[in-house]
Amino acid sequence: MTVRIGLSGWQYDSWRGDFYPEGLAKRRWLEHVGERFPAVEVNGSFYSLQRPSRYRAWRAAVPEGFRFALKGGRYLTHMLRLRNVDTALANFFASGPLELGPALGPVLWQLPEQVVPTPEVLDAFLAALPRSHGDAATLATGHDAKVAEPATTTEHARLRIDHALEVRSPDAVTPEHLAVLRRHRVALVDSHAGDFPRFVHDTDAPLAYLRLHGAPHTYHDGYAPEALADWASTVRRHDEAGRDVWVFFDNDAERHAPWDALGLARLVGRPQTRSDSPGASGTTSPAGSTT
Structure with missing residues (x-):
């Protein structure tokens, strides 16, 4: 099984001069992330169709x-x-995700607090999700005119696509909802923050998906060494249970995310990069971070 600890997004101007060296061109920020982490969560695909x-x-x-x-x-x-x-x-998968090829990881479906699907609606949605690149390419042929440059490659048809669901309401985590997730082997995201509840349930999915937003001030607070040690134990339990583990830090507002991610990786014993110490890239960690 694999453990991947990374960032939720990478285009944060406030990280310049901290995680990103002052003189590093913005077009190279993703390259900088790729040298230090094994994964990143793409936010842009949530807000609009990409190319x-x-x-x-x-x-x-x-x-x-x-x-x-x-x-x-x-x-x-x-x-x-x-x-x-x-x-x-169809539009989503025709807009380009398959262009990532083997670099395509899981797809996260995030529900707002006010959206609580019935188990029947959830079941129909999860049944419609493609489980391989080939399935996604077939689905993508049903796109409409919103996708001007459709990409429906089947080069990696057999590669698996996993899915995870993040919810914000306890009403979306009933035994009936969990039964639907188990039937489709979709992970329920373990999402930690200061202003919405955390749900921890095994849905028999092949992956565990953790999103760490910071607490008590969501997006702003970093994780103390003791908190990171607790998360390291959680990661190890998932790994020992035979799940692929995906962890993304979203406490980006005060620049904690990259340093917390590197700190957790060291605790788990999965070095993220050839050179993951802050001094190696000429940058320093923010006050209060764990590095």
């Missing part, structure tokens, strides 16, 4: 073995609320 050329550029910027977890489009989760999603799903 195949952008996915190809992302893939070219990182080393072999790097993985991109994609956030599924909010149009499906926040507007359609998981209903009547066939064309929207």
Whole structure:
């Protein structure tokens, strides 16, 4: 099994002069991330359909073995609320994710607090999700005119696609909802923050997906050494249980995310890079961080 500890997003101007060296061009920030982490969570795919050329550029910027977890489009989760999603799903996968090839990691579907699908709606949505690159390419042929440059390659048809669901309401974590997740082997995200609840349930998925937003001040607070040690124990338990483990730090507002991610990786015993100490790149960690 694999353990990948990375960042939720990478285009944060406030990180310049801290995680990113002052003189490093913004177009090279992803390359910098790829030298220090094995994975990143893509936020742009959540807000709008991307272009195949952008996915190809992302893939070219990182080393072999790097993985991109994609956030599924909010149009499906926040507007359609998981209903009547066939064309929207086709558009999402036609917009370029398959251009990542083997670098494509799991897809995260994030529900807002006010969206609580019935178990029946959730079941239909999860049943529609493609489970391989070949399935996704077939699904993508149903795109509409919103995708001007469709990408439906089947070069890596047999590669698996895993999915994870993040919810914010206890009403979306009933025994009936969990039974649906288990039937489809979709992971329930273990999401930690200061202003929404944490749900920890085994759904028989082949992966564990952790998102660490910081607490008590969501997005702003870093994790103390003791807290990181607790998360390291959680990661080890998932790894020992035979799950692929994906951990993404989203406490980006005060620049804690990269340093916390590197700190957790050291505790887990999975060095992230050839040179992951702050001094190695000429940068320093922010006050209060764990490095």
